[in-house]
Amino acid sequence: MKIGQADERALLEGMVDLQREEIAGLLEGLDDEEARRRLVPSLTTPLGLVKHATFVERVWFHSRIAGIPRRELGIPDTVDESFELAPEDTVDSVRSTYLEACAHSRKVTAGRDLDEEYDWHGDSVSLRFVYAHMIQELARHAGHGDILVEQIRAARP
Template sequence: MTDVQVAGERAVLEAMVDRQRAEVRALLEDLTEAEARERLVPSLTTVLGLVKHATFVERVWFHSRVAGVPRAQVGLPDTVEESFVLDDGDTIASVRAAHLAACERSREIAAEHDLDEEFPWHAGPVSLRYVHAHLVAELARHAGHGDILVEQLRARRR
């Protein structure tokens, strides 16, 4: 097996996206259901909401944009803000499972396309390469947001 640090472009991109996906899911480790839902900032951002939003991101970029399935058919909310909203039935286990399933489907979809293949976006066409790079940046940003929230929640336990 080739070491990812010296692998080909596609393997590196896919590994970097997968690492950020795992970082986002890891935010939920060792949190109670109440902690995962707690709002520490004025926005709708919670740790559980960040992971739910990451599922939305997977579905927007891969399930809808790359696979060409209309947003409504994928079950996406109309706005980004709505992707952070938690339902009564959302739990750490259910949100984690939905994220894992979305990521698996995203990998399947990506495997069917070349990095240079282009897909429509409101700012103009984007390549699959761009989609991977965008996800690395977006998920890393959200993992960082989550790290700060988790640090605040854990500090309260002391």
């Protein structure tokens, strides 16, 4: 079935997966130095964006929905920390970790009702909300990454 003809759940899951592919694709054709290159004052780099997207998957799906405490998952305390790169982070390692996180997120949500609710800072949000939030979050960061990657490629000799 085409995503444009899908039911609500398939549509939401399909749109999240499309954005996940865009995030993972940011690292295509970049070497480790290029992927770490900072072109803006913040910690936003192509590699940092994919690492941050892993954080987002873990916060929303692995912690909030699956109920695993953030500390057990090794999730940073702040959003800014989620962009920080360790010396051992490479294009391959960060992409692999991200794809594993996405696969686990799919397992976490399998069979859950879109109206099932989860705590969000003392309020509750539905799985439907989480999917919508993830679509916009990942799409925004994919756009940031597209611009950075374009600049990196344009600077090649």
